[in-house]
Every structure is written in C-alpha cells, then in structure tokens.
Amino acid sequence: MDSFDKEILKILQKNNLTPQRDIGETIGLSPAAVQRRVKRMREEGIIKHDISILERETLGNPVTLIVEVFLESEQIDLIDETKKSFVSCSAVQQCYYVTGESDFVLIIVAKSMADYEKLTRELFFANKNVKRFRTVVAMGVEKLGLNIPITL
Amino acid sequence: MDSFDKEILKILQKNNLTPQRDIGETIGLSPAAVQRRVKRMREEGIIKHDISILERETLGNPVTLIVEVFLESEQIDLIDETKKSFVSCSAVQQCYYVTGESDFVLIIVAKSMADYEKLTRELFFANKNVKRFRTVVAMGVEKLGLNIPITL
DNA sequence: CCATAAATGAAACAAAATTGCAAATTCACC
DNA sequence: GGTGAATTTGCAATTTTGTTTCATTTATGG
Structure with missing residues (x-):
C-alpha cells in the first residue's frame, strides 16, 4: 500500500462514484492503473463496503439516541448473547464494546421517543443480564461520517 | 416517494454499486426507471452521500473513543464555537449535540492512546468553555453502519 | 549488471449509465 | 365514470464508465 492507494482511498471515502478517469487525473495515474488498485483493495478488504448514506x-x-449499557455479569457467553441481540437490531446503528463502568455504548435511531421506549423493552428490559442503561438524547447530529484521517 | 423508491434505497444503503439492471430485476422495474428514480433522490438529497467504508x-x-463533553456555559455562541471545533476535526467521526448532564457526545478515532491524548489538548483543554470530559474506550466495534430501517 | 517479477499506459472491449421518444399509467377535475 | 394534462414507464440508441489485453517500462533480487 503506497501513497497512490491512500490518495485513491481519500477520494473514495468521500465519493465512491468518482470515475476512475477523474481519480487518475487527480493523482497522476492511468484509469486502468486506478481500476486495478481499487479492485485489489476491495479484494483485500481495505475497502469494506460501498454504500449510500440516506437522510x-x-x-x-x-430521533437519535446514545445509550450506555451496564451489564449484570461479565461472563463471556452472557456478554456475547447480549452483543448479538444489539448487533442484530436494525435500529442499532453502532455498537461499541467498551471499558469502564459501562459495558456497551449504542447509537440508536428511532421513529419517535415512543418507538424508542418500545425498543428498550425488547433490548434492555427483556434481557436479564442488563443491569441498567442510561439514555442520552441527541438534539442535533452535527457530524456523521465514517471518514478516516489518511496520512500520505 | 413510493415503495419502489424505498426498495431502491434499501438496496443502495447496503451496496451502492449494485447495477441498476439488478435493482430493476429485484423490484420489478426497468433499468431506466431505476436510474431516473435514483437521480431524483440524489437531487432531492434523500441520498446524501455515496462513500466507501474503509478498514x-x-x-x-x-483506536475508537466515545467522549462525553460537559460545557461551562450554555451561551449559544460559545456552544457554536465549540461545535465548530469538533466538527472540523478530522478525527471526530461523529458529533452529537445532546440533552442531559453533558452537552456533546463525540465518536473519535485515533492512531493510539498517545495520539488521542494529544488530541484532547487541542480539542478540550485548549477550550475554556469545556468544563470536563469523560472518555470511554472502545475495546471492540461490534457494529458500525449508517443503515436506516426502512419500512415499505 | 542481468534476469525476473511487478506495475504501467494505450487501445480494444464490455458493461453500465443516460437520454430520446412513444406508449402506458396516474391524477385532478369535471 | 370520463377526459385531458402530467407523470412515469419501457425500449432502443447513445454515451460514459469500467475492464481486459498486451507490449513496454519500472522496480527487485541475485
């Protein structure tokens, strides 16, 4: 992985519909060379997904919510089970397994607070291993991206 | 926006490189019709961005960190200023303006803890309006996406 | 310094996106 | 329910983009 690759990635993580011709012109490489590099990086998994971001x-x-989850037991199989229930929930945008007082931090989207309230029953109250959870309500999403700082 | 649009979005938010022909076959519409709908939704901003997600x-x-930021003053101009400094920082992946005890929640990526420590100086210690902040370290990123649940 | 391997550009090729147009569908109004 | 306008559709032609081929160049290891 050289600096050409990194420059390509910088462009693709901003707009992955950029024609390879344009990328080539920008970084000084032929379209074919760009094509091969992109293909390789997809195969290697450096480029994990290509998606549209919707409004x-x-x-x-x-409604966006940030939830800190505190577990009862730190038993690995119980943690795994809980983790699975979080990850498989489509409202859960992000799930972080964390150190500190709490065990998980979730980013959740919902239609309404009532909708979220319903979700908490399935996700937290129904789970014996969830001791408690703390919800923070997002008034505004000021920045939302997955752009990684890439240094050449 | 009808159920065709929603079906298209469901596909694109999983993989926006899906050929329009395939989308058309799946949902029962000609490639041209799909093309026009996609174009419209891009113009309307329903499709906000098209990006590659990198490893x-x-x-x-x-290193991924979740940071809760507590401000000194709730003055709108001071908040805005702080917000700007967060949003413009490339290490900050997400910035939520929140209710409750804290004022912002940030999701931050870093090369290392040392790198993050450096970042806290710029972002928090250098800002007089930041009263305190609480960092949670992510041991694992179990789910990371921006997939919205779409009901037809 | 040479031989080998890897990467490149140019051109041909294939696939996908886009546009023009006539037919079909939907919608608002009577 | 019927009628006309507006919208949307599918098909086919066109254009753009992505992919492969191949000869050449550039880098690599002995």
Whole structure:
C-alpha cells in the first residue's frame, strides 16, 4: 500500500462514484492503473463496503439516541448473547464494546421517543443480564461520517 | 416517494454499486426507471452521500473513543464555537449535540492512546468553555453502519 | 549488471449509465 | 365514470464508465 492507494482511498471515502478517469487525473495515474488498485483493495478488504448514506429525517427516523449499557455479569457467553441481540437490531446503528463502568455504548435511531421506549423493552428490559442503561438524547447530529484521517 | 423508491434505497444503503439492471430485476422495474428514480433522490438529497467504508485498522486508526463533553456555559455562541471545533476535526467521526448532564457526545478515532491524548489538548483543554470530559474506550466495534430501517 | 517479477499506459472491449421518444399509467377535475 | 394534462414507464440508441489485453517500462533480487 503506497501513497497512490491512500490518495485513491481519500477520494473514495468521500465519493465512491468518482470515475476512475477523474481519480487518475487527480493523482497522476492511468484509469486502468486506478481500476486495478481499487479492485485489489476491495479484494483485500481495505475497502469494506460501498454504500449510500440516506437522510434519516425524510425516512422517518428523526430521533437519535446514545445509550450506555451496564451489564449484570461479565461472563463471556452472557456478554456475547447480549452483543448479538444489539448487533442484530436494525435500529442499532453502532455498537461499541467498551471499558469502564459501562459495558456497551449504542447509537440508536428511532421513529419517535415512543418507538424508542418500545425498543428498550425488547433490548434492555427483556434481557436479564442488563443491569441498567442510561439514555442520552441527541438534539442535533452535527457530524456523521465514517471518514478516516489518511496520512500520505 | 413510493415503495419502489424505498426498495431502491434499501438496496443502495447496503451496496451502492449494485447495477441498476439488478435493482430493476429485484423490484420489478426497468433499468431506466431505476436510474431516473435514483437521480431524483440524489437531487432531492434523500441520498446524501455515496462513500466507501474503509478498514480503520489497516489505515492506522485502530483506536475508537466515545467522549462525553460537559460545557461551562450554555451561551449559544460559545456552544457554536465549540461545535465548530469538533466538527472540523478530522478525527471526530461523529458529533452529537445532546440533552442531559453533558452537552456533546463525540465518536473519535485515533492512531493510539498517545495520539488521542494529544488530541484532547487541542480539542478540550485548549477550550475554556469545556468544563470536563469523560472518555470511554472502545475495546471492540461490534457494529458500525449508517443503515436506516426502512419500512415499505 | 542481468534476469525476473511487478506495475504501467494505450487501445480494444464490455458493461453500465443516460437520454430520446412513444406508449402506458396516474391524477385532478369535471 | 370520463377526459385531458402530467407523470412515469419501457425500449432502443447513445454515451460514459469500467475492464481486459498486451507490449513496454519500472522496480527487485541475485
């Protein structure tokens, strides 16, 4: 992985519909060379996914919540089970397994607070291993991206 | 926005390189019709961005942190200023303006803890309006996406 | 310094996206 | 329910983009 690759990645993580011709011109490489590098990086998994980012509000999910989850037991199989229930929930955008007082931090989207309240029953109250959870309501999503700082 | 649009979005937010022909076959519409709908939704901003998601680890940003920031003053201009400094920082992946005890929640990536420590000086210690902050270290990123639940 | 391997650019090729147009569908109004 | 306008559709032609081929160049190891 050289600096050409990194420059390509910098462009793709901003806009992955950029034509390879344009990328080539920008970084000084032929379209074919760009094509081969992109293909390789997809195969190697450096490029994990290619997705469209949608507007949450228009699609009926205007509420964002940040939830800190505290578990009862730190037994590995119990943790795994709980983890699975979080990850498989489509409302859960992100799930972090964390150190400190709490065990998980979740980023969740919901149609409404009532909708979220319903979700907490499934996700937390129904789970014996969840001791307690603390919800923080996002009034505004000021930045939302997965852009990684890439140093050449 | 009808159920065709929603089906298209469901596909694109998983993989935006899916050929329009495939999308058309799946949902029962001609490639041209799909193309026009996608174009419209891009123009309307329902599709906000099209990006590649990269592997953080390979690109030298293996550390993820969740930070709760408590401000000194709730004055709107001071908040805005602080917000700007967070949003413009490339290590900050997400910035939420929140209710409750704290004022902001940030998701931050870093090369190392030492790197993060350096970042805290710029971002928090250098800012007079930051009263205190609480850092939670992510041991594992179990789920990381921006997939919105779309109901037809 | 040579031989080998890897990466490149140019051109041909294939696949996908985009556009023009006539037919079909939907919608608002009577 | 019927009628006309507006919208949306599918098909086919066109254009753009992505992919492969191949000869050449550049880098690598002995």
